[in-house]
Amino acid sequence: MGETDAFADEVRRATQGEESAFGELYRRTRPLVARLVAGFGTLDADEVEDVLQESYVRAFRGLPRLKEAGAFTPWLLTIARNRARTKLERRTALRRMEEALADPEPETVPALPPALQVERDIAVVRQLISELPEGEEKKTVQLFYLEGQLSAREIAEQLGVGKSTITMRLERFRGRIKRELLQRVLAGRWD
Amino acid sequence: MRHLDAAVMRDLANRDPVAVAWFREHLASPCELCEAFLANHTDPLDGRVDAVLLQLAPAKTVEADASKVVPLRRPAPPRRFAAPPGRYWGWMAGALAASVLLVVLVPLVKGPVQGPAPFQEEGLKGTGRLSLELAVVARGLDGGLRRLDAGADVTKQEVLLVRYHATESGTALLYQQRPGQPPELLGHFPLQAGTHDLEGPEGLAGVSLEADEGPLSLMLVAFTSWEPPSEADALTALGTDAAEDSRPGTVARFDVRVQSGQTSRQP
Numbered sequence: 001m002g003e004t005d006a007f008a009d010e011v012r013r014a015t016q017g018e019e020s021a022f023g024e025l026y027r028r029t030r031p032l033v034a035r036l037v038a039g040f041g042t043l044d045a046d047e048v049e050d051v052l053q054e055s056y057v058r059a060f061r062g063l064p065r066l067k068e069a070g071a072f073t074p075w076l077l078t079i080a081r082n083r084a085r086t087k088l089e090r091r092t093a094l095r096r097m098e099e100a101l102a103d104p105e106p107e108t109v110p111a112l113p114p115a116l117q118v119e120r121d122i123a124v125v126r127q128l129i130s131e132l133p134e135g136e137e138k139k140t141v142q143l144f145y146l147e148g149q150l151s152a153r154e155i156a157e158q159l160g161v162g163k164s165t166i167t168m169r170l171e172r173f174r175g176r177i178k179r180e181l182l183q184r185v186l187a188g189r190w191d
Numbered sequence: 192m193r194h195l196d197a198a199v200m201r202d203l204a205n206r207d208p209v210a211v212a213w214f215r216e217h218l219a220s221p222c223e224l225c226e227a228f229l230a231n232h233t234d235p236l237d238g239r240v241d242a243v244l245l246q247l248a249p250a251k252t253v254e255a256d257a258s259k260v261v262p263l264r265r266p267a268p269p270r271r272f273a274a275p276p277g278r279y280w281g282w283m284a285g286a287l288a289a290s291v292l293l294v295v296l297v298p299l300v301k302g303p304v305q306g307p308a309p310f311q312e313e314g315l316k317g318t319g320r321l322s323l324e325l326a327v328v329a330r331g332l333d334g335g336l337r338r339l340d341a342g343a344d345v346t347k348q349e350v351l352l353v354r355y356h357a358t359e360s361g362t363a364l365l366y367q368q369r370p371g372q373p374p375e376l377l378g379h380f381p382l383q384a385g386t387h388d389l390e391g392p393e394g395l396a397g398v399s400l401e402a403d404e405g406p407l408s409l410m411l412v413a414f415t416s417w418e419p420p421s422e423a424d425a426l427t428a429l430g431t432d433a434a435e436d437s438r439p440g441t442v443a444r445f446d447v448r449v450q451s452g453q454t455s456r457q458p
Contacts, residue, residue, distance in 0.1 A: 032245045035245050036245060057348075058332065061348075071238075073238070074237075074238025075238055076238070077238040077241040077242055077245070078233075078238035078241070081233075081238075081241065104235065104238075121243045122243055122246055125243055125247060126247065129247075145244050145245075145247045145248060146247050146248060147248060148247070148248020148249065171230045172227070172230060174230055174240065174241075175228075175230030176221065176226050177240055177243070178226070178229040178230065178236055178237075178240045179218050179222065179225055179229055180218075182203075182214075182218055182229065182236060183214070183215065183218035185236070186203065186211050186214055186215040187219075
């Protein structure tokens with residue numbers, strides 16, 4: 001899915017401050033953002049809600065700086081990931097507050113490519129998942145990314161492992177996908 | 192053999208031809224080091240990668256989540272004394288602690304003791320009223336804090352955090368008041384001698400401004416531990432111009448003006 005024209009129109013309306021568009025953007029993107037945050041198994045339910053709220057507040061406040069409507073979803077997801085990481089890092093006191101991850105500038109986040117390209121990317125990722133060796137990591141990835149019904153916490157319960165183990169597996173897989181897609185960017189096949 | 196690191200990522204972002212050529216080949220095969228780096232590195236690829244990954248699963252119906260829609264730009268529900276939520280208290284406490292040096296206690300308009308209070312300094316309890324001072328800090332959506340002067344402009348998006356200095360312990364009732372309206376009770380709080388953040392059982396007290404516009408007064412009515420902290424007495428204290436010694440409690444007040452848009456940060 002690239003950003004559809006209707007969705008891009010909502011982004012533009014929200015950028016101009018139309019209140020109804022904020023609600024629509026929230027309604028349409030919340031499932032994705034919630035899934036992303038659900039991958040952080042060590043965040044509790046309250047913290048997950050906090051991250052969601054903070055992410056939308058920051059994204060909506062930053063909307064006037066968004067140059068390309070098609071970049072909204074990736075930008076929002078990046079903000080949410082940063083918020084989740086910051087929340088965990090604050091909790092474990094590994095960072096001082098002022099070192100919290102900054103939100104990305106909207107113009108630095110590339111827009112989603114056309115829908116056809118995204119479909120191809122999705123096919124590539126599905127292929128990569130199918131090629132994973134059978135085992136717990138593959139099972140975790142299938143449950144979280146392919147089935148998309150369970151949070152990392154729920155998967156941890158189901159598989160009988162720690163929440164952080166699930167998050168680590170998902171992060172490791174994500175690193176693999178990121179490597180694959182970065183390579184495609186460098187090869188000029190993803191821009 | 193080179194692997195990805197922050198410097199390399201900068202080179203790649205700048206389209207350095209040598210780096211691009213090397214990593215185009217290198218990343219064509221799995222590399223645990225580079226994948227581990229990418230998994231934890233924040234960069235512009237993140238959003239696109241997540242967007243692709245999160246679209247693998249069947250799309251959740253929008254309606255399924257519609258019940259959770261939070262109208263972020265609409266006025267808050269009557270839960271007046273709500274924001275920030277309890278989960279924020281921990282880090283907000285840290286933030287306030289960090290900002291304590293920036294906070295200059297502002298004597299209150301109605302602060303009853305303008306000079307030394309010898310009987311209190313001598314530690315005599317029950318002889319009169321305590322001395323009370325307030326400072327207010329506005330916390331923005333980005334978590335930033337700014338000290339407010341009395342009468343300062345604040346935005347609807349900010350949350351007011353209250354810090355007090357009291358010469359005795361006791362109980363405080365926090366009220367807010369809009370022009371032409373009666374004071375509205377926001378909560379009861381334990382008061383400790385010394386300088387402290389106004390804090391309840393759930394943590395720091397934060398006053399949401401989402402439903403306000405225009406002048407707003409925060410008023411803290413303090414009672415010493417030997418005075419029964421009744422709301423009736425507190426309202427009497429707020430509503431009277433009687434001499435300080437003849438009215439119950441001690442009142443400290445802080446005025447702000449809520450603007451609908453952004454306000455410039457004060458130094």
